[in-house]
Amino acid sequence: MVKAEAVHKSFGPVEVLKGIDLEVAPQEVFCLVGPSGSGKSTFLRCINHLEQINAGRLSVDGRLVGYREKGDKLYELKESEVAAQRKDIGMVFQRFNLFPHMTALGNVMEAPVQVKGESKAAARERAEKLLDRVGLSDRKNNYPAQLSGGQQQRVAIARALAMEPKLMLFDEPTSALDPELVGEVLDVMRDLAESGMTMIVVTHEMGFAREVGDALVFMDDGVVVEAGHPRDVLNNPQHERTKGFLSKVL
Numbered sequence: 001m002v003k004a005e006a007v008h009k010s011f012g013p014v015e016v017l018k019g020i021d022l023e024v025a026p027q028e029v030f031c032l033v034g035p036s037g038s039g040k041s042t043f044l045r046c047i048n049h050l051e052q053i054n055a056g057r058l059s060v061d062g063r064l065v066g067y068r069e070k071g072d073k074l075y076e077l078k079e080s081e082v083a084a085q086r087k088d089i090g091m092v093f094q095r096f097n098l099f100p101h102m103t104a105l106g107n108v109m110e111a112p113v114q115v116k117g118e119s120k121a122a123a124r125e126r127a128e129k130l131l132d133r134v135g136l137s138d139r140k141n142n143y144p145a146q147l148s149g150g151q152q153q154r155v156a157i158a159r160a161l162a163m164e165p166k167l168m169l170f171d172e173p174t175s176a177l178d179p180e181l182v183g184e185v186l187d188v189m190r191d192l193a194e195s196g197m198t199m200i201v202v203t204h205e206m207g208f209a210r211e212v213g214d215a216l217v218f219m220d221d222g223v224v225v226e227a228g229h230p231r232d233v234l235n236n237p238q239h240e241r242t243k244g245f246l247s248k249v250l
């Protein structure tokens with residue numbers, strides 16, 4: 001579903017991704033862990049067209065992100081083609097980023113109506129089902145300010161799912177939550193994983209990675225230090241940097 005080959009990304013003179021190689025299989029829950037500043041968010045942002053890579057190859061579902069390949073030449077995609085690629089990718093951020101002036105239902109209906117041109121009736125029907133799925137059918141008419149952080153994050157997940165993505169990216173979805181609200185969001189993510197969604201999850205929740213993850217990559221300073229099954233990496237880290245990091249978060 002995702003293939004990165006020697007992906008490089010710099011901001012000015014600062015190289016943030018220094019040759020990332022990884023593959024995410026369909027239906028896999030792929031956990032990305034590592035210290036702050038190691039490039040995890042930047043990598044997710046490259047997948048979702050929020051940043052452009054400087055070198056290497058990055059593809060989603062067999063198609064290069066942002067480019068078309070003809071022979072050995074690359075052509076940048078048109079804006080409409082980029083928009084079409086982005087529709088297949090849902091992203092959930094640490095900060096929930098809901099539209100504050102819209103209800104939960106309005107937030108979930110917005111993109112299908114505005115981006116896909118779906119009818120309001122159809123968008124409402126799907127939004128209601130999705131809010132039910134994340135356990136918020138009784139909250140659909142509440143505004144974000146009337147919801148807890150955990151509830152807002154569940155609305156954000158429902159909103160991303162409303163576009164029927166092939167791939168979901170989670171960037172520390174529980175890091176901004178009070179501890180007692182983390183579990184309800186992880187439960188929704190676990191359900192989603194069980195439904196077969198392909199997910200890349202940046203997280204410090206090692207319990208989730210161990211129980212739900214199919215693969216885990218430890219990143220530090222813009223490189224993949226270590227990769228494997230979450231149980232193997234977490235129980236038996238091979239590199240000093242991985243050991244040092246895990247001793248702080250486990």
Ligand code: ADP
Nearest residue numbers: 011014016034035036037038039040041042043
């Ligand atoms: P992580 O998510 O692992 O904490 P990030 O991908 O957010 O790491 O950041 C990696 C490095 O890239 C950091 O040093 C950060 O300051 C830098 N960085 C991220 N975005 C930008 C940007 N838009 N401009 C300049 N530097 C950036």
Ligand code: MG
Nearest residue numbers: 040041042171
């Ligand atoms: Mg980050």
